[in-house]
Amino acid sequence: MSVPPHSAGEVVSPDACTHLTGADHVASLTTALRSLDGQLDTLDRWGRLLADVLCGEHRGRLLAAGNGGSAAQAQHLTAELVGRYRADRPPFSAICLTAETSSLTAIANDYPADELFARQVEAHGRAGDVLVLLSTSGRSPNAVAAARRARECGITVLAMTGPAPNPLAAVADDAVCIDSPWTATVQECHLVALHLVCAAFDAAVLVEPARVPETRLGMAR
Template identity: 85%
Template sequence: MSTAPSSDLEVVSPDTCTHLTGHDHVASLSAALRGLTEQVETLDRWGRLLADVLTGPSRGRLLAAGNGGSAAQAQHLTAELVGRYRADRPPFSAICLTAETSSLTAIANDYPADELFARQVEAHGRDGDVLVLLSTSGRSPNAVAAARRARECGITVLAMTGPAPNPLAAVADETVAIDSPWTATVQECHLVALHLLCAAFDAAVLADSPRISTSNHVEVVQ
């Protein structure tokens, strides 16, 4: 009978191989998750910030974007806020900038590629809103451009990336960086980080001194 490798197995690098065995993949994920553990407090703070913005007097908005697999995760995040993560609560305004195909194709057809998200940020974002950007490399030009445009518009930029330093982390207000050379591992940790963010958001809006009612007919408490 084969046995799993020990938890301290060295994580292989893409520089030395192009394929991970199942055990290699798990070892890579375990190592990256240990690093994510050190950033849980940051994600808790992001959840509280998001709660302040979305439940505040101006009823702010979350915008989110990413490319490829990160696009799917950005849409996952906004769905959790418009729908719910765990507990019943009111819906909150959250827009995934990668999900509206007509806007995406119109912008891609008429403007430089870097404008794909930045133009939508300028259209939908307002001073005080929050933009979450996901990039496994941290080097996606359209994400970096969106971050810069958001900062110009007074929007807080929170980034989830791969290893730092990277260009997106350099222009974001704050970054959760996953220290792994493997794209799949970074994406898997980003999903965990998104769930931690959602949990922290729910904890803030459903606190003992609630911002919202938890009855069957939920409504914002003024």
Template identity: 65%
Template structure:
């Protein structure tokens, strides 16, 4: 058990080094982009499967609520969180259309669609990416190692070069926290003190990650 724990930590450490060397500017740019569109009525749509769904919902919660310090609420929708829509779409159209139909309903040109997948091969996320780009959304992906279909179908992707699903998911969480830090900085959130009563908040910063940026120009 101890050997496995050391191997897990080593995998995470290597991913963090990779993120610092190859992914920070990409994450910071994503934060800048969201800071340019959300305050003027744009929105973020996010989705994933399993643990990646939890990561997507974590991100939207940080934007609708707050990350570390007080600021206005911004529009961010976790596409898996509406269970009635989710089950109706799955029942009537199939699991592959789970996200694509919601993107068609909620997405507007100029919005951002963030898709998270450790494999980058989930059919429902691939369909969502195609629908999003066709509708004029900016599609971002966080995935596991390249090459994978989701990275190529997104406008931009942050790919975690690890064979461990756990490391990929943990790295995604760190990247999402860094994205929130960039966003808050760009929208002018004060960095000197927390709001009253918020000595401890859920969005607590970073721990680890690892990535290789994989841009994909829109057609």
């Protein structure tokens, strides 16, 4: 099928073609990133919330999940907290629910598909923890089920999705929604958003005076 040429900077819809040229992709990404402009305060707030939970008296935990490329994004987030983002700091408890294959396959074998993340949320999460769910469509049934289970358990649900409105954003406590019809573009913007959350988290954790013991900050890597 021939694809009609597009004007420079024009954002192409999946309804008009089945793929993006390099120029199309960049134009789509540039436009979608603008949808983050009005959500920067939200991402900063998320970083501060994570600092409150993970540095708090009860040393809470972050859980994260998604499907496909969003699973990789979820694991990226937890790695930044257990490891580090930019500044050296202590590790924090963060579990990616897509990474433990034995649990995933056991749940998928014995329970309905929607339980894939929800059962793990119930197992690992505690009231006051935070669950981050990523879905480019915002309609992934297992993510929506996990959000509902988390809310029942007193866990705060933060969602990153594609265009709103969508079921996941509706059931979450808060959501950042990327206004793009292209899955790859939404995922790329989610990565930027995750890094902004990590930057805000580090800023909140390492503010003077630091919210973590000095001896731990100075540990050799």
